[in-house]
Amino acid sequence: MVSNNLYALGALFKDPNKLVKLAKKIVELGYKNWDVHSSYPLHGLPRLMRLKWSPLGYIALILGLTGTSFGVFFTWWTMSVDYPLTIGGKPWFSFPAFVPVLFELTVLLASVGTAIVMLFIIFKFPNNRHPLHDTEYMKKVSVDHCGIVIEAKDKNFDYEKVKALFQEFEPDQILDIYYQEEEVAYKPKVFDWKFITFLVVIAVLTSAVGYLFNNKILYMPPFDFMLNQFRLGPQESSTFFADGFGMRKPVPGTVARGDIYYPFKGKPEEAGAKLINPLLPTKENLALGQEKYNTFCSPCHGWRGEGDSHLNGQFPNPPSLHSEKVRTWSDGRIYHVIVEGQNVMPSYAKQLTEKERWAIVLYIRALQRSLNAKQEDVQ
Amino acid sequence: MSNIDYTIEPEVVEGKPSHSAVNDAIAKPLETKPTWKYYIALGISSTLLLIGAVCLGYSFYYGIGLWGNNQPVGWAVPIVNFVFWVGIGHAGTLISAILFLFRQRWRTGIARFAEAMTIFAVITAGLFPLIHTGRPWLAGYLFPLPNQHHLWVNFTSPLIWDVFAVSTYLTVSFVFWYIGLIPDLAMLRDRTTSKIKKVIYSIFSLGWRHSNRHWNHYEMIYLILAGFATPLVLSVHTIVSFDFAVSILPGWHTTIFPPYFVAGAVFSGFAMVQNVLIIVRKIFNLEHIITLDTLEKMNKVMLATGMMVGYAYGVEFFIAWYSGNPLESFVFLNRAFGNYAWAYWIMVSCNVIFTQLFWFKKIRRSIVPMFIIGVLVNVGMWFERFVIVVTTLSKDFLPSNWDYYKPTLVDIGILLGSFGLFFTLVILFIRSLPVVSISEVKAVIKGSQPGHH
Structure with missing residues (x-):
């Protein structure tokens, strides 16, 4: 029963x-x-x-x-x-x-x-x-x-x-x-093929929706209104102005903020004779000079100013800063090169402030002395 | 009067219906074809929903410049609606959790419905911060996800507390509601004759089999969830009020805001639950389960919370004067007698004056007056949030910046749409799940517990 x-x-x-x-x-x-x-x-x-x-x-x-x-x-x-x-x-x-x-x-x-x-x-x-x-x-x-x-x-x-x-x-x-x-x-049956297929379909669907949403839909109208606005990007042309430029040039005679008039434009010898380094070779100034030299000068002049560019000859190598000529230049003459450039070297006036330029001059002097040390420096 | 025995609790369920009659009465809306009244109600609510959807689509396409929001009133009707709908949700948790902890057995008839309303109200509320950002498709960054710069959300901001509070509230309310539904879904599973329904109920009842070994844990988790939901519900509107109180604007920067907001939330939520229940018990003949006694008790709660809100209005003015802060006193005088005085007095009369009618037992127990007062309370509470948000912003510290804010038609359309969403969800809920907790009602019917003879 x-x-x-x-x-x-x-x-x-x-x-x-x-x-x-x-x-x-x-x-x-x-x-x-x-x-x-x-x-x-x-x-x-x-x-x-x-x-x-x-x-x-x-x-x-x-x-x-x-x-x-x-x-x-x-x-x-x-x-x-x-x-x-x-x-x-x-x-x-x-x-x-x-x-x-x-x-x-x-x-x-x-x-x-x-x-x-x-x-x-x-x-x-x-x-x-x-x-x-x-x-x-x-x-x-x-x-x-x-x-x-x-x-x-x-x-x-x-x-x-x-x-x-x-x-x-x-x-x-x-x-x-x-x-x-x-x-x-x-x-x-966890490993049932239907169940596995179901999981795979869900995974594919989720990824597809996520991909579409994040990479496609957000860049379609109306969601793209932040991307496409009624304004010109940098360097874009404009039909509004007669010269066709979107970006406008400043009025002649405009002086940028912090810009200081440089009286020795094109007069390197005069600059060398009249300019005097206002900075003392203190530890702080030398550290500033080292930092700026390593950032802006060393790519061509090399870490020690020997002209051994670490760009490996992709640019023409500059002459050494330890030559007799540069060693006998005054501080003002070196300063002038930084401001105006020389040969293929462009001006660094935009990248470096006045103080930083003088600090770099101090650092170059320190480099020069390190390779041409006098007897009393060793003692 | 003196010979009433207060030690005996009145019966929660009127008459002594048999258990199968309870099943039949509650399952009836799920098993019969709806009447024309139902379709009319659904038609109205889905029309409202459609209006809201059109207005929203319009706003998404052309941008939120279609709304009235502008300098200086950047937080306008969308935030008013958010606070309003979150508040509506609070009554549900209060009924289902706090009254459960206080062993108020009269809650059984209305708890399920109130919980469902909580969930729907929070869903509706959650919509507004999203659309208010203007680009709701980037709402994922409200959650603590690092952006492309590996920057995280700011955990010291009340707005991020809001995200956590509202989403936790929604999740916990849903879990609480679902746990309560499981035994009823099992009952429906055993009752239905339709094959499709059987599968659906089987899946969602998870295989519940009414075992008392399970009830042992079930009663414990119900207590635990009620214990968690109680501080949670208080925290949610507290945090919503922090959105205002943590700022430094006069009229917002007050310590009374958290309790004042919580009382207001319970007040408006009870009004909404009462309104909807009056309709539901009438349409679906549940008058013996959602009794007049229950409605009367809800009206008493509204009377009490309404007076708390009125007290808060008074204290705000007192402190504005007592603090001696000229900015503070200006804001409050401006509220009562300035550009928006009409909104202020709508708020005071609906929330404080009309509710005083509930002192009369006759009004507490008659359907039409209490329904009208319930509607007025919700109008008043909407205007309360309007007054708080708009009056403070429209006259800020810089008089040249002052402006008079007016909501646009699109704003109003979205407000109507939020009512449409809420009521559509409620109406669909009524016909798809048991609106009254069957197992709880059975448990309180006389004679269903051992030891009662």
Whole structure:
């Protein structure tokens, strides 16, 4: 009579009080694999069934603290390590201002995480293959009955005995609940080709939409209005002005800010005779000169001014700065070359301020002295 | 009067319906063909939604110069709408979480509906900061993602707190709502005869089988989520008020803003829930589950929160005078007697004066007057946000900068569209999911718990 496929024996009650009496008896008899089903929580039943106190409170606490600590780490790392920005003169790690975000992260992780733990880890959902589904038992529990099942796998289970026990408490109905064939045979198939195809399709679709959105759609009208504005870019032509230039030249005689009139234009000898280096060869000035020399001069003149360009001959190499001629030049004569250029060397007046030019002159003097040291320099 | 026994709680559900009758009543809207009334309601709301969609598409194409926003009123109707809709959402969480913690059993009939309204209101609200930026397709950078210069969002800014608060609020409300839905979806799964519906309900009920071993954890998580949602809901409108209070503009820079905003949010949210419930219980014959007692209690909450809001209006004026700050006093005098006095007095009369009618039990318990007062409260609360945002901005520190802000037709179209979106979602929800929590109602019907004889 008793099939191998029997899952459990169930009893249905309309009156929860009768069910409670039966549940008490089942606990006394020491059944382990049994359960009570009702479409709403019955008060006091978890204690009566000797269920353990739900651990979800601790899980929520742990997840919440994880959220907080992640938030502290993340705000600290982004705001004071990865890209520190001073905002309103406040410290980089201004904790009070981060509290709202920390609170939200705590609540978010604790609530969503606890729900996920309960549904997918504790309950092992989704589980639509449970033998109770689609039975008359479940249908009645869903409407207006409460039910008790004792599972066949319980070691005290004996079909006749359980049935007799149920009858003793006058249930409205006693039901045998069987496994269906496919429920027994069912195995979750993660590597099923349909499932894999589904994942691949989702991945391709997501990437395609992301690509289209970020690289194509954002550059189409109307989303491109920031890119295409009614203005001219640098060097663009314009039909508005007679000369066809989009960029306008300043009025003749315009002096740029910070520009100082240079009286020795085209007069190198006069500059050499009349200009005097205003800077003293202090450590700071020499350091400034070294920095600017290395940036602007060394690509052609070489690190030590020997004309050994580190551009490897892509430009004509300049003569050495250690020649007799340059060594005997005055400071003003060298300064003039920096301002006006010489031969293929262009003017560096735009790149270097007056002070920087004089600092470079000082540094060149130091370089020259290093290769042509006098006897007393060594001592 | 003296012989009333206050130790006995009145019945939450009127009569003593059988469990199967509860199932039938709540599942009926999902299983029957809708009446013409339903289609009319859906038609109106989707027309409004369409108006909003057209106005939005128009704004996206031509740019937000179509709106009234300009110097000096840069935060205008879009931000007013945002604050308004976030506020509407608060009643739902208050009913479902805070009243749950206080063991107010009368909430069972309306909790599910209020939670759904929370979600829809927050969705509607979330739209406005996005469109307000003018380029909503770049909204991803509101989240902490480094941009092309590896610069992160500014975590010290109230606007980024807003992003976290509103998105957390939406997520947690959704989880809370979904957890509550699972047993009801299982009930529908076992009840339906349609094959397609069966598959859908099976997927979304996740295989719930009413086991008391599960109920043990379920009741715990419900308590935990209610415990989290309670401070969360208070934090959300607090943070929304920080958008204003953390700035240094007179009229915004006040410490009363967080509690004042939260009270206002609950106030307007209850008015909206009450309005919609009155319609739903009438159309779907749920008068015995969403009872008149419940509505009366909601009106009492509105009376209380309305007076809190009125108190806040008073205190703002008092502090403006008491602080001796001339800018502060100017702003408040300007609110009450300046260009926008009409908006200010609409706000005061709707929020403070008309709600006083709820002192009368007769008005608290009659449907038509309470419905009208509910509508007025929402009008008043919209104008409250309008007054706060616009009056302060339109007259800033530099008199030559002052201007009179007027919303354009497109602004109004988008406001109508937000109502359309909200009500369309509500109307679709009514016919696709159980509007009342079946398992909670069954649990409070007399005789369904063991030990009650």
